[in-house]
Amino acid sequence: MEIQWLEDVDDALQRAKKLKNPLLLDFTAAPM
Amino acid sequence: MYPDPKVTEFIVMNFIPVRLHVKKHPEAMERFAVQWTPTVLLLDSDGHERHRIEGYLPVDEFLVQLNIGLAHAAFRTNKFEDAERRYRAIVEKFPNTEAAAEAQYWAGVSKYKASNDASALKQTAQAFKERYSDSSWAKKASVWA
Numbered sequence: 001m002e003i004q005w006l007e008d009v010d011d012a013l014q015r016a017k018k019l020k021n022p023l024l025l026d027f028t029a030a031p032m
Numbered sequence: 033m034y035p036d037p038k039v040t041e042f043i044v045m046n047f048i049p050v051r052l053h054v055k056k057h058p059e060a061m062e063r064f065a066v067q068w069t070p071t072v073l074l075l076d077s078d079g080h081e082r083h084r085i086e087g088y089l090p091v092d093e094f095l096v097q098l099n100i101g102l103a104h105a106a107f108r109t110n111k112f113e114d115a116e117r118r119y120r121a122i123v124e125k126f127p128n129t130e131a132a133a134e135a136q137y138w139a140g141v142s143k144y145k146a147s148n149d150a151s152a153l154k155q156t157a158q159a160f161k162e163r164y165s166d167s168s169w170a171k172k173a174s175v176w177a
Contacts, residue, residue, distance in 0.1 A: 001040050005051035009060055012050045016077045022105055024098075025073040027066045029054045032177035 036091045042098055047074070056070035074101035081106055096126040098137060133164035137173055148169055150176075 006012045009025070016023045034040060045051050054069055054173025056080045064081070066072055074083040085094070085159030103118035119139035124134050143149075153176035160170035161177075 001044055003034060003035065003043055003049050005049050007051065007057070007152055009050055009052070009057075009063075012048050013075075013079045016075070016079065018075045019033070019046050022046065022077060022082070022102065023073075023075040024043055025060075025064065025075065025077070026049070026050050026051045027054060027061060027069050027071040027073075028051060029069040030136050032058075 034135075039091060039095060039098075042095060046098070046102065046146050072097075074098070074105065076105045076109065080108070092126060093129055093131070096122055096129045096131045097134075099126075103135065103138065106155035107138065107145075110145075112142045116146060133160075133167035133169040136160065136164060136171040140173065 005026075006015075012023055015021070034043075035119035053113060054061060061067070066073070068086055070086075072085040073081055074085075076082050082105040085097045085099070085101075089097060099122050101123065103115050106112075106118055116139050117144060119135040122135035123139065126132055126135075136159060137156065140152055140159070143152035143156075145154065153173075157176040158175045160167075164170055170171045
């Protein structure tokens with residue numbers, strides 16, 4: 001299982017509202 | 033944390049995950065008032081911040097913080113029975129983490145908010161005499177005894 005990370009916050013917020021799911025925002029300085 | 037299968041599964045099952053690199057997304061840092069990494073924000077489906085995790089945590093402590101975030105989200109949206117269930121599950125599943133005492137406190141508050149029965153607070157104060165008595169949450173609950 002892998003995490004399918006999104007990078008567009010506004011797109012993620014729209015998805016969250018539509019799916020009624022919470023969001024996890026990970027702010028990192030590590031190489032991606 | 034993320035290569036850990038327990039963390040990965042929990043995130044996949046419970047959240048829409050967004051990863052933002054500080055150099056690539058400085059505007060997001062400003063938008064969410066993030067000044068340090070790693071920082072993890074848990075937002076409800078309406079985009080309201082419900083929990084903030086700053087700094088690295090080992091796997092179990094990180095998992096418990098994700099659970100606390102979901103419990104807080106239920107509490108802040110007045111789903112007190114759901115919140116109590118989530119807080120009590122944290123105490124049961126992660127009894128030796130720092131957040132367990134916090135969860136015990138909020139479980140009592142959630143029960144009170146759901147029932148309006150002040151005995152829920154008294155029972156919580158009593159529970160702190162038996163467990164997590166050295167925690168700051170025990171001090172907060174002491175006024176209910």
